[in-house]
Amino acid sequence: MTTVRVGQHPAVRGxxxxxxxxxxxxxxxxxxxxxxxxxxxxxxxxxxxxxxxAGVDTALLHHYWGSKNALFMAAVQAPIDPADIARRLAQGxxxxxxxxxxxxxxxxxxxxxxxxxxALVRSALGDASxxxxxxxxxxxxxxxxxxxxxxxxDDEAALRGALVVSQVLGVITARYxxxxxxxxxxxxxxxxxxxxxxxxxxxxxxVTGAGG
Amino acid sequence: MTTVRVGQHPAVRGxxxxxxxxxxxxxxxxxxxxxxxxxxxxxxxxxxxxxxxAGVDTALLHHYWGSKNALFMAAVQAPIDPADIARRLAQGxxxxxxxxxxxxxxxxxxxxxxxxxxALVRSALGDASxxxxxxxxxxxxxxxxxxxxxxxxDDEAALRGALVVSQVLGVITARYxxxxxxxxxxxxxxxxxxxxxxxxxxxxxxVTGAGG
DNA sequence: AGCGTTATTCATCAAGCGTTGACTTCCGGG
DNA sequence: CCCGGAAGTCAACGCTTGATGAATAACGCT
Numbered sequence: 001m002t003t004v005r006v007g008q009h010p011a012v013r014g015x016x017x018x019x020x021x022x023x024x025x026x027x028x029x030x031x032x033x034x035x036x037x038x039x040x041x042x043x044x045x046x047x048x049x050x051x052x053x054a055g056v057d058t059a060l061l062h063h064y065w066g067s068k069n070a071l072f073m074a075a076v077q078a079p080i081d082p083a084d085i086a087r088r089l090a091q092g093x094x095x096x097x098x099x100x101x102x103x104x105x106x107x108x109x110x111x112x113x114x115x116x117x118x119a120l121v122r123s124a125l126g127d128a129s130x131x132x133x134x135x136x137x138x139x140x141x142x143x144x145x146x147x148x149x150x151x152x153x154d155d156e157a158a159l160r161g162a163l164v165v166s167q168v169l170g171v172i173t174a175r176y177x178x179x180x181x182x183x184x185x186x187x188x189x190x191x192x193x194x195x196x197x198x199x200x201x202x203x204x205x206x207v208t209g210a211g212g
Numbered sequence: 213m214t215t216v217r218v219g220q221h222p223a224v225r226g227x228x229x230x231x232x233x234x235x236x237x238x239x240x241x242x243x244x245x246x247x248x249x250x251x252x253x254x255x256x257x258x259x260x261x262x263x264x265x266a267g268v269d270t271a272l273l274h275h276y277w278g279s280k281n282a283l284f285m286a287a288v289q290a291p292i293d294p295a296d297i298a299r300r301l302a303q304g305x306x307x308x309x310x311x312x313x314x315x316x317x318x319x320x321x322x323x324x325x326x327x328x329x330x331a332l333v334r335s336a337l338g339d340a341s342x343x344x345x346x347x348x349x350x351x352x353x354x355x356x357x358x359x360x361x362x363x364x365x366d367d368e369a370a371l372r373g374a375l376v377v378s379q380v381l382g383v384i385t386a387r388y389x390x391x392x393x394x395x396x397x398x399x400x401x402x403x404x405x406x407x408x409x410x411x412x413x414x415x416x417x418x419v420t421g422a423g424g
Numbered sequence: 425a426g427c428g429t430t431a432t433t434c435a436t437c438a439a440g441c442g443t444t445g446a447c448t449t450c451c452g453g454g
Numbered sequence: 455c456c457c458g459g460a461a462g463t464c465a466a467c468g469c470t471t472g473a474t475g476a477a478t479a480a481c482g483c484t
Contacts, residue, residue, distance in 0.1 A: 041339065125338060170380070173337070201409070
């Protein structure tokens with residue numbers, strides 16, 4: 001245990017100060033943060049753990065982002081644009097919306113944005129207040145826009161939307177959060193083939209169980 | 213701020229020692245624990261918070277159960293018997309299994325065991341290793357038994373089981389964890405009516421999307 | 425060469441966590 | 455009536471967490 005003392009000769013002490021070479025450290029920290037938040041959720045991940053995974057000191061994270069919350073936002077918000085998603089989903093026939101919805105979603109999860117999305121969902125599922133925030137965000141940014149685009153009657157819309165959310169959330173949770181096999185290892189097309197009909201029925205099929 | 217000193221007269225100090233009357237404290241703590249664990253997950257809930265919710269001192273929880281983990285187990289494990297669930301599900305035709313499965317599950321969640329289940333699920337979804345434990349437990353205790361009862365071929369069984377899990381997990385998550393309306397406020401029968409056909413298709417219908 | 429800016433680390437803080445042991449009060453059986 | 459054990463509280467411990475401020479090293483510019 002070589003305790004370092006203040007005032008010792010610089011060459012003897014552990015390396016401090018700026019690191020030589022180009023600084024890609026910032027992105028490295030964001031990636032590490034997304035990974036840690038994805039594995040343990042917001043509460044479970046620690047600044048020290050993220051810093052260690054990125055090979056830096058904890059204080060550097062505060063130097064860049066100021067707080068754990070800000071770092072979480074930065075790591076998670078960066079690669080996602082819900083407005084763009086909603087716009088892409090709104091192009092095409094409603095009879096094909098189920099397939100497009102699931103396909104687009106899986107595409108996002110398989111992309112580099114995947115860990116960030118997992119971090120977001122895992123954190124939301126672990127805490128009640130975070131869950132409410134995410135729910136309101138998704139509903140207002142995506143669901144409402146889609147419903148207006150396709151002019152779904154308001155009284156049915158809420159139930160159909162909730163049912164769609166239930167199956168989508170289920171696939172995401174089973175495949176990415178919990179890791180239920182073989183769903184977790186299946187190619188996206190196979191998942192779409194199996195689940196899209198369910199979504200389509202929730203969107204424009206019978207939903208009362210009595211031939212409505 | 214009346215700081216209490218050791219050696220002061222007993223009548224002046226805050227009440228300590230055993231509480232008069234009948235001791236229903238133990239169950240009160242278990243209920244409070246289930247509630248806190250349900251709201252914040254295992255990591256998010258604190259012994260101090262649980263103790264406060266039950267109106268007791270933190271040390272009393274340790275006096276009874278010894279550790280946070282043991283208390284969690286006691287609060288969560290108490291009202292659940294997965295073997296019994298599996299047995300009840302195995303009685304009846306396979307053509308009705310989807311409806312029975314969902315109906316039984318919702319019944320459990322609406323019962324007094326609900327908070328404990330929510331505590332379990334919320335904790336599992338928030339942390340990767342806990343999720344793996346719960347997944348393996350459910351699969352081995354319930355899924356495998358059901359599959360054997362109805363002699364589903366092994367190659368299809370895994371996929372069909374995973375799809376069922378995805379929709380069931382989705383309904384549970386949307387209704388109880390996230391609270392998506394109107395799904396969260398719907399009477400159980402309405403949920404069953406809307407979702408059971410999906411489960412039944414996953415169990416014995418076409419799942420390849422191409423007429424298999 | 426020198427200087428301001430930025431990147432990076434070190435040492436440390438206050439707060440909150442689970443846990444512990446000593447203590448006090450009440451109940452039930454001899 | 456007394457005494458052992460159960461119920462309950464208090465104060466403190468050691469540890470981890472997020473955060474801070476000073477110190478140091480490398481860069482870009484002039």
